[in-house]
Amino acid sequence: MTPDTTRRYNIAGGIITIITVIAALIWAFPIYWGIVSSFKLEDEVVRPYIELWPENPTLRHYWFALTQTQIGSWYLNSVVTALGVTVLTVSTSLLAGYALSQLRFPGRRPLWWLILASFMVPTQVLIINHFVLIANMGLLNTWAGIILPQLIHPVVIIVYKQFFDQVPREFREAAVMDNASEFRILTKVYIPMNWGVTTALSIVTFIWAWNAFLWPFLAVTRTEMMTITVGITQVSDAFGVYYARQLASAVLAGFPVALAYLLFQRRVTQAITLSAGIKG
Amino acid sequence: MAEIALENVSKSFGAVEVIKDISLQVGQGEFVVFLGPSGSGKSTLLRMIAGLETIDRGKLLIGGKECQNLVPGKRNVAMVFQNYALYPHMTVRDNMAFGLRNVGMKEADIAARVEDAGRILEMDALLDRRPSQLSGGQRQRVAIGRAIVKEPAAFLFDEPLSNLDAALRVRTRVELAQLHQRIAATMIYVTHDQTEAMTLADRIVILNDCRIEQIGTPMEVYTYPASRFVAGFVGNPGMNFLDADVSTSGKEASATLGDGSRVAMTISIPDDGAYELGIRPEAVHVTTGEGDTKGEATVVEHLGDRTLVYTRLGDGTSVIALDDGRSQVAPGDVVTLRFDTSQLHLFDSAGRAYHAD
Ligand SMILES: Nc1ncnc2c1ncn2[C@@H]1O[C@H](COP(=O)(O)OP(=O)(O)O)[C@@H](O)[C@H]1O
Ligand SMILES: [Mg+2]
Numbered sequence A: 001m002t003p004d005t006t007r008r009y010n011i012a013g014g015i016i017t018i019i020t021v022i023a024a025l026i027w028a029f030p031i032y033w034g035i036v037s038s039f040k041l042e043d044e045v046v047r048p049y050i051e052l053w054p055e056n057p058t059l060r061h062y063w064f065a066l067t068q069t070q071i072g073s074w075y076l077n078s079v080v081t082a083l084g085v086t087v088l089t090v091s092t093s094l095l096a097g098y099a100l101s102q103l104r105f106p107g108r109r110p111l112w113w114l115i116l117a118s119f120m121v122p123t124q125v126l127i128i129n130h131f132v133l134i135a136n137m138g139l140l141n142t143w144a145g146i147i148l149p150q151l152i153h154p155v156v157i158i159v160y161k162q163f164f165d166q167v168p169r170e171f172r173e174a175a176v177m178d179n180a181s182e183f184r185i186l187t188k189v190y191i192p193m194n195w196g197v198t199t200a201l202s203i204v205t206f207i208w209a210w211n212a213f214l215w216p217f218l219a220v221t222r223t224e225m226m227t228i229t230v231g232i233t234q235v236s237d238a239f240g241v242y243y244a245r246q247l248a249s250a251v252l253a254g255f256p257v258a259l260a261y262l263l264f265q266r267r268v269t270q271a272i273t274l275s276a277g278i279k280g
Numbered sequence B: 001m002a003e004i005a006l007e008n009v010s011k012s013f014g015a016v017e018v019i020k021d022i023s024l025q026v027g028q029g030e031f032v033v034f035l036g037p038s039g040s041g042k043s044t045l046l047r048m049i050a051g052l053e054t055i056d057r058g059k060l061l062i063g064g065k066e067c068q069n070l071v072p073g074k075r076n077v078a079m080v081f082q083n084y085a086l087y088p089h090m091t092v093r094d095n096m097a098f099g100l101r102n103v104g105m106k107e108a109d110i111a112a113r114v115e116d117a118g119r120i121l122e123m124d125a126l127l128d129r130r131p132s133q134l135s136g137g138q139r140q141r142v143a144i145g146r147a148i149v150k151e152p153a154a155f156l157f158d159e160p161l162s163n164l165d166a167a168l169r170v171r172t173r174v175e176l177a178q179l180h181q182r183i184a185a186t187m188i189y190v191t192h193d194q195t196e197a198m199t200l201a202d203r204i205v206i207l208n209d210c211r212i213e214q215i216g217t218p219m220e221v222y223t224y225p226a227s228r229f230v231a232g233f234v235g236n237p238g239m240n241f242l243d244a245d246v247s248t249s250g251k252e253a254s255a256t257l258g259d260g261s262r263v264a265m266t267i268s269i270p271d272d273g274a275y276e277l278g279i280r281p282e283a284v285h286v287t288t289g290e291g292d293t294k295g296e297a298t299v300v301e302h303l304g305d306r307t308l309v310y311t312r313l314g315d316g317t318s319v320i321a322l323d324d325g326r327s328q329v330a331p332g333d334v335v336t337l338r339f340d341t342s343q344l345h346l347f348d349s350a351g352r353a354y355h356a357d
Helices: A003-038 A060-068 A071-102 A108-118 A123-136 A143-151 A154-166 A169-177 A182-193 A195-211 A214-219 A228-234 A243-263 A265-279 B042-050 B092-102 B107-120 B136-148 B166-183 B194-200 B218-223 B228-233
Strands: B002-013 B016-027 B031-035 B057-062 B077-080 B154-158 B186-191 B203-208 B211-216 B240-249 B252-257 B262-266 B273-279 B284-287 B293-302 B306-313 B318-324 B334-339 B345-347 B353-355
Touching: A003 A243, A060 A243, A071 A108, A071 A143, A071 A154, A071 A182, A071 A195, A071 A228, A071 A243, A108 A154, A123 A143, A123 A214, A143 A214, A154 A195, A169 A182, A169 B077, A182 A195, A195 A228, A195 A243, A195 A265, A214 A228, A228 A243, A243 A265, B002 B042, B002 B186, B016 B042, B016 B057, B016 B186, B016 B211, B031 B042, B031 B194, B042 B057, B042 B077, B042 B154, B042 B186, B077 B136, B092 B107, B092 B136, B107 B136, B107 B166, B136 B166, B166 B194, B186 B194, B194 B218, B203 B218, B203 B228, B211 B218, B211 B228, B228 B240, B228 B273, B228 B345, B228 B353, B240 B318, B240 B345, B252 B273, B284 B318, B293 B318, B306 B334, B318 B334
Parallel strands: B031 B186, B031 B203, B077 B154, B154 B186
Antiparallel strands: B002 B016, B002 B057, B203 B211, B240 B252, B240 B273, B252 B262, B273 B345, B284 B334, B293 B306, B293 B334, B306 B318, B345 B353
C-alpha cells in the first residue's frame, strides 16, 4: 500500500467516524432533551427557544410523580407482568425449542412450520381477538390478563431450537449411554451448555415486556392495575398536559430498563444479534 | 463364553444397506479392533452394539443376554467418543460421576469409583478442573475415565486417538494397551489406522464396503490376508502387487511377470491364468547374486535400521524392496531383486487370496 492510498483510507475512515458520531448525537439528543427538560420548570419547557441546561434545576416533577401518582403500583405491575412474561416465555420456549430440535415425534415438521409461520403474524393483528378472549375470560384488569397474550414469542423458540441444533450430537449420545433421562439431558446438559442464550433471551424478553404498551393499554382500565408504560400517560390532570411532569415519569419508567441495559450490555447486544439474525 | 456376540445383524439407512449380515464374537477381556477405510461401516457397527443405532435384523448378545432391543443405558457398555463429548460445564469429577448419578448410586460410592478411576488414569490432581483446562491427551483420559467408572461389560472406542497430534497419539496408544492389560476389560476399538490396529488388537476385524473381509490376529491378517483388499490395507509400506500369468503343474507354479521374468513357487490354485501377485517389501531383497527380476531404483529412503528402495521394473511396474540399513543403492542404479517365494500371494480377479507355501 502506498502512502497515498493509506492517506485516502484515513480520510475515508475519518469521514465515516464523523458521520457515525453525528448520527449518534442525533439519536441521543432527544433522550438528553427529555431528561434535561424533566428538571426544568414547566414554563421553561414551553419556551420557544432551545435551552440546553435548566435555568432553575428542580426535582419537583419527580416528587410529584413519586407522591401524587400511583407510580408505586405501576412499577409493581410492570415488574410482576414483565417477570411473568419472561419466566413463562423463556421456560415454555426452551421446552418447545428442545422438543423441536432433539425429539422425534409425529408432526414435528408441521409444528415447526406453524411456529415459523406464526412468526410472520404481527401481534397487532390479533389484538382484537386477544381483547375479546381476555374479556370473556374475565381477565381484564388483572396481571394474568396482561401476561397471557404476551407469551407469544416464536422467535425465542426459534433461537433455542437453533442453539440446540448446534450442540454436537455426541453430547446427547454420551448422556444416553450414561443412562440419563430426557429430563436430565435437558436440565443437566443442554440448558447448562447454553446458559448464555438463556440469559440473553431472558433479558431481551424482559425488556420487550417492560416496554410493551399497546396490549397493557387495552387490557387495563383501572389506574392501579396499569403498568408503568401505560400509567405515565395518566400523569396529566383536568388542566391539561404538563410536559416536564410527563417527562419526569417517563424517565422513571425507563430507568430500570436503562439500568438493565447498562448492567448486561454485552448480553443484550448478543441477544439482539441472535434474534436479528433470524428476523433477517 | 463370548462377552459380545453379533448374530447375522443387518442395518439399513433408508434404502441403503450399510451392515450386511454380520456375525462376530468377542471374547471376555479381548481387545478387538474394527479396521477399515472411511465409510466401511465401522462406526455404524460399533454404534449398533452401543444402542445408538437400531439393529434391523439379527441378534446382539452382551454377557449372554439379548440386547438388540434394549436402550443404550441398559446394555452395560461404555463408549468413548472421538471428540470425547466431555460436558464443558462440569468438572472432571462431575463428568465421571454423571452416569452414576443418573442411576441413583450413593454419593459415597460414586466418590470412591471416581477416585479409583483417577488413580488408574493418573489424573487424581485434575479431578476438579474443567475440560477446557485440560490438554487433548488429558481430555482423552477423562473420556476413558468416564467409561471406567461405570465398570461396564465392554468398552467401545470410536477413533479415540484421531484428535491427537502424532506424538501424543503414539503415547496414548501405548497407554491404552497398558490400560487394557491392567483392567483386563473387553474392548472394541474402531480405527482406520492399520498401525493402531496392528499394535493394539488381540484380533482385528477388517471391514470393507460394510462387510467383514477377515477376522484374525494381527499376524494372521498380515501374513495370510484373506483378500486382495486386506493385503493392500494392512502393512506400511503396503504390499507390492504385480500382474502375473500363472501356470501350474501340481503344486509347482510358475508366474510370468509383466517384464517377462519368471517366478517359481509352491502354491495351490484352482485354475491357471491371470492373477495378481502380491509380495511385501520385506520379502523383496536387493541382491548382488541370482535374482528373480531387475529394476531401476527411483527413490531410496534411508530409515536408519533399514532402507526402502522404490524400483521400477522393465514394464513400468513399481516394486518396493527392503534393503539393510547401510544400503549402497543410489537412485538410478539398476538392482537385482530376489523374491522370498514362500511369502508370495496370488489374488484372483474376485480378490480371493492364495498363499504360497
Ligand atoms: N445416519 C446415517 N444416515 C445415512 N447413512 C449413514 C448414516 N450413518 C452412516 N451412514 C452411511 O453408512 C456408511 C458407513 O458409515 P460409517 O459406519 O460411519 O463408516 P466408518 O465409520 O467406517 O467411516 C457410510 O456409507 C455412511 O454414509
Ligand atoms: Mg467412523
